[in-house]
Amino acid sequence: MDASTPLKRSSTEADLDSPKSSALPQPRPTPKISKARACAECKRHKIRCEFRAGESNCTKCIRSGIKCVVNDFSQKFVDDDGIWKSEATASIQQLQAAVSQLLSQAGLPDLSSYTVGDTRNGPSPVTSHNTHRSSIGTSHPHTSHQEGPGVVMDVTREPSQEADLQNPDLVPAPMRSLYEVTKLSNLRNNHTEAPRKTLLEEDFITRGLISIHEAEELFAYFSRTMNQLLWGGIILVHHDLTSVRRASTLLSAAVLTVAALHIPNRTATLNRCYSEYVSLVSSMALTRAHTLDDIRGLCVGAFWLSELSWKLSGHAVRIATEMGLHQSYQRLTRGHTDQYKRAQLWYLLYVCDHHFSIAYGRPPVIHEDIAIRNCETFLELPMVVSGDFRLLAQVALFTILTEAYRMFGSDTEQALIESDFNQLRVYNVAVDQWRLLWQPRSADSPYVRTYPSKGVVLHYHFAKFQLNSLSLRGLSPSNTPSFSMDRKESANIAISSAIACLNMVLEEPDIRDAIVGVPIFTHTMVTFSAAFLIKVAMNWNSAYLSINARQVRQIVERVIELMNCVSAGERHLTRHIARGLGKMLERFDSWEAAWQVGASDGSTVDARDIPGGTNAMAQGFPPPDLIYDMVGTYGFGLDENLLDPSMANFEFLAQ
Numbered sequence: 310m311d312a313s314t315p316l317k318r319s320s321t322e323a324d325l326d327s328p329k330s331s332a333l334p335q336p337r338p339t340p341k342i343s344k345a346r347a348c349a350e351c352k353r354h355k356i357r358c359e360f361r362a363g364e365s366n367c368t369k370c371i372r373s374g375i376k377c378v379v380n381d382f383s384q385k386f387v388d389d390d391g392i393w394k395s396e397a398t399a400s401i402q403q404l405q406a407a408v409s410q411l412l413s414q415a416g417l418p419d420l421s422s423y424t425v426g427d428t429r430n431g432p433s434p435v436t437s438h439n440t441h442r443s444s445i446g447t448s449h450p451h452t453s454h455q456e457g458p459g460v461v462m463d464v465t466r467e468p469s470q471e472a473d474l475q476n477p478d479l480v481p482a483p484m485r486s487l488y489e490v491t492k493l494s495n496l497r498n499n500h501t502e503a504p505r506k507t508l509l510e511e512d513f514i515t516r517g518l519i520s521i522h523e524a525e526e527l528f529a530y531f532s533r534t535m536n537q538l539l540w541g542g543i544i545l546v547h548h549d550l551t552s553v554r555r556a557s558t559l560l561s562a563a564v565l566t567v568a569a570l571h572i573p574n575r576t577a578t579l580n581r582c583y584s585e586y587v588s589l590v591s592s593m594a595l596t597r598a599h600t601l602d603d604i605r606g607l608c609v610g611a612f613w614l615s616e617l618s619w620k621l622s623g624h625a626v627r628i629a630t631e632m633g634l635h636q637s638y639q640r641l642t643r644g645h646t647d648q649y650k651r652a653q654l655w656y657l658l659y660v661c662d663h664h665f666s667i668a669y670g671r672p673p674v675i676h677e678d679i680a681i682r683n684c685e686t687f688l689e690l691p692m693v694v695s696g697d698f699r700l701l702a703q704v705a706l707f708t709i710l711t712e713a714y715r716m717f718g719s720d721t722e723q724a725l726i727e728s729d730f731n732q733l734r735v736y737n738v739a740v741d742q743w744r745l746l747w748q749p750r751s752a753d754s755p756y757v758r759t760y761p762s763k764g765v766v767l768h769y770h771f772a773k774f775q776l777n778s779l780s781l782r783g784l785s786p787s788n789t790p791s792f793s794m795d796r797k798e799s800a801n802i803a804i805s806s807a808i809a810c811l812n813m814v815l816e817e818p819d820i821r822d823a824i825v826g827v828p829i830f831t832h833t834m835v836t837f838s839a840a841f842l843i844k845v846a847m848n849w850n851s852a853y854l855s856i857n858a859r860q861v862r863q864i865v866e867r868v869i870e871l872m873n874c875v876s877a878g879e880r881h882l883t884r885h886i887a888r889g890l891g892k893m894l895e896r897f898d899s900w901e902a903a904w905q906v907g908a909s910d911g912s913t914v915d916a917r918d919i920p921g922g923t924n925a926m927a928q929g930f931p932p933p934d935l936i937y938d939m940v941g942t943y944g945f946g947l948d949e950n951l952l953d954p955s956m957a958n959f960e961f962l963a964q
Contacts, residue, residue: 347379348366348367348370348377348378348379349378349379350367350369350370350373350375350377350378351367351369351370354369356369365377405420408420415596508554508555508556508557508558509551509554509555511558512554512558512561513558513562513581513582513585514554514561518581518582518585519565519578519581519582523578524550524561524565525550527564527565527568527569527572527575527578528549528550528553528561528564528565528568530568530571530572531545531564531565531567531568532545532548533756534571534756534826535567535568535571535613535826537754537756537757538757538760538823538826538827538828539612539828540657540696540697540699540700540703541694541695541696541699541754541761542696543653543657543694543696543697543700544605544608544609544612544657545560545564545605545609546605546650547560547602553602556600556602557600557602557603557605557606558589559586559589559590559593559602559603559606559607560602560603560605560606560609561606562582562585562586562589562606563586563605563606563607563609563610564606564609565578565582566579566582566583566585566586566610566614567609567610567613567614569582569583569878570613570614570877570878570880570881571825571826571877571878571881572877572878573876573877573878573879574878574879575878576878576879576880579878579880583614586610587617589606590607590610590617590621590624594624597631599628599631599632601632601650601651601654603628604625604628604629604632604634604654604658605654607621607622607624607625607628608621608622608625608657608658608661611625611661611664611665612661612664612828612829612830613828613829614829615829615882618664618665618829619665619669619671622658622661622662622664622665622674623662623674625658625661626658626662626674626675629654629655629658632651633651634651634652634654634655634658635655635675635678635680637651637652637655637680638652638655638679638680638683638687639679639680641687641690642686646692649690649692652680652687653697653700655680656680656681656684656687656697656700656701656704657700658675659675659681659704659707660700660703660704660707662674662675663675663707663710663711664707664828664830665830666711666714667707667710667711667714667775667830668830668833670719670721671719672714672719673711673714677708677711681704681708684701684704684705685701687701688701695752695754695761698747698750698751698752699751699761699764702743702747702750702751702765702768703768705743705746705747706740706743706747706768706772709736709739709740709743709772710772710775710776712736713733713736713776716729716732716736717729717779720783721782721783722783723782723783724782724783724784725779725780725782725783725796727793727795727796730780730795730796730799733776733777733779733780733799736776737773737776737777737802740769740772740773740776743769743772744765744766744769747765748762748765748766748769749762751764751765757819757823758819759819760819760820760823763813763817763819763820764820766813767810767813767814767820767831770806770807770809770810770813771806771810771834773802773803773806774803774806774807774810774834774837774838774841775834776803777799777800777802777803777806778803778807778841779799780796780799780800780803781800781803781845781849785848786848786849797854800845800849800854801854801855803841804842804845804854804855804856805855806838807837807838807839807841807842808838808842808860808864810834810835810838811835811838811839811842811864811865811867811868812864814835814868814871815864815867815868815871821871824871824872824875824883825875825876825877825881825883829882832882832883832886835868835886836886836889836890839864839865839868839890840890840893842856842861842864842865843861843865843893843894843897846858846861846897847897847900858897858901861897862894862897862898862901865890865893865894865897866894868890869887869890869891869894872884872886872887872890873887
């Protein structure tokens with residue numbers, strides 16, 4: 310074999326010399342599936358099957374006028390595979406959408422934050438709104454129970470970076486350090502979420518619980534009345550129903566419930582809205598995702614729904630502190646103007662908390678922190694509105710009353726000693742100065758006219774009455790010989806202030822016109838004033854106090870007439886106040902008649918001898934459960950037929 314003849318190399322040698330050689334066999338390429346479209350007719354005649362552009366039948370079948378049927382099993386496999394994949398993709402997308410919605414309702418992280426094998430895929434510690442339909446003091450027939458193994462505690466670690474050991478913040482909150490070390494998600498604080506954009510499509514109005522037309526009407530009524538009475542509309546910052554529905558279903562339910570309560574002949578609407586509101590409040594009890602509008606929704610209910618007021622105000626304060634609202638004032642003073650609404654809401658919560666701590670004779674939750682002590686600095690900000698002055702006036706007043714509460718306590722059996730009256734005069738002077746400062750700063754309103762400035766005067770009389778009524782706390786007419794001049798002076802101030810409260814409600818047109826829409830604190834103090842005067846006239850006349858029984862009866866009669874004549878819903882608090890005061894007045898008239906008979910024959914009459922009469926003036930500060938104890942709605946018998954059977958758990962004055 311000569312040199313010019315090429316050598317034939319074996320396949321083994323060629324593989325060894327090849328730069329791509331490998332000891333492992335190379336994978337075989339995946340065979341391509343044929344997509345031949347020869348129809349059955351052409352295959353039968355063994356001829357070529359031709360298709361023209363845009364035609365679904367071959368040329369032979371067209372000429373023969375028969376149906377062109379493709380008989381290719383490989384193509385059928387490709388088509389079936391494509392159909393299965395498209396169906397599977399659609400199913401996965403549906404599941405992802407459903408899971409995302411459930412996570413959003415439960416306040417859990419977005420679906421994209423979950424990975425395969427993530428421990429957070431286990432049962433969530435937070436239940437959805439539809440799972441927990443139980444309410445505060447209310448049971449619903451449609452309560453559903455969670456099935457399965459039950460709720461488990463979340464011990465998930467956050468996928469966040471490790472702690473920065475050089476962080477200059479050396480003294481954080483203790484729980485923050487615990488979270489920094491453990492990374493447990495259930496230890497996170499200040500956890501909030503933005504309002505969901507699908508609330509409007511899922512809320513109780515969309516579900517048909519109430520028509521959109523009636524909802525618009527109720528919203529408009531609340532906006533121009535109750536919202537304006539409560540410090541110029543700062544509690545409801547939304548100008549239309551659609552906006553508030555998108556922001557917070559809880560707030561929209563609260564607004565419609567309160568509006569339905571104030572409008573006559575809306576009992577059925579009130580029932581539905583109230584049930585929805587209580588259900589929403591219950592479902593959010595253990596969640597951590599809240600907004601400022603959710604807090605406003607709790608406050609709206611607290612200010613106007615008497616049977617829920619104490620629980621709602623406390624719940625709102627707890628959520629607000631979790632969201633850091635108590636720190637908003639400091640941030641605002643450091644130049645963060647975006648904290649204005651949050652600081653304003655903190656002041657509103659302070660007043661809401663103290664409305665009911667004072668009314669129920671219980672210690673308040675919010676103390677006088679730096680924001681409360683420096684409220685004047687807040688009013689110097691350029692973005693404040695007239696409603697802020699009205700709100701901060703209340704803050705300043707309740708600061709005085711809270712200090713007196715801490716000084717004298719709320720023990721109904723603890724009478725003031727003589728040395729206490731010096732401090733009581735200090736508080737009286739502070740209230741006098743409060744009126745001089747804040748009445749000129751309260752501007753008139755186009756909605757409620759002179760109510761802002763006249764309201765300052767009304768609350769001035771409330772405060773003077775509250776403070777000086779303590780002079781009779783824990784005493785009875787049997788120890789009147791030891792009645793000192795200081796005690797008698799203070800008691801007479803309480804009497805004159807109570808009369809002034811009632812006269813303002815009766816004589817001032819803007820106060821009288823607003824008496825239906827005001828928060829229940831005003832109703833409480835009006836009731837307290839009337840009941841106080843009746844009891845003093847019956848029990849303390851022998852102490853030679855400045856009180857006239859006939860004048861008391863006349864003024865209370867006028868208050869009852871006003872409460873009966875106002876335009877309000879059948880379950881409004883004014884109806885119960887009128888009924889309770891009427892029962893008290895009947896017993897007062899019986900006592901007065903017996904006293905006149907006794908005066909004519911020289912005998913004495915004790916109030917204890919009158920059916921339903923009272924003896925001790927054991928006031929708290931003011932007495933616990935004001936309306937209930939002072940009006941005597943229960944002791945004098947509440948008409949049980951007033952409430953529909955369907956509203957057995959909807960008693961604004963629950964027995």
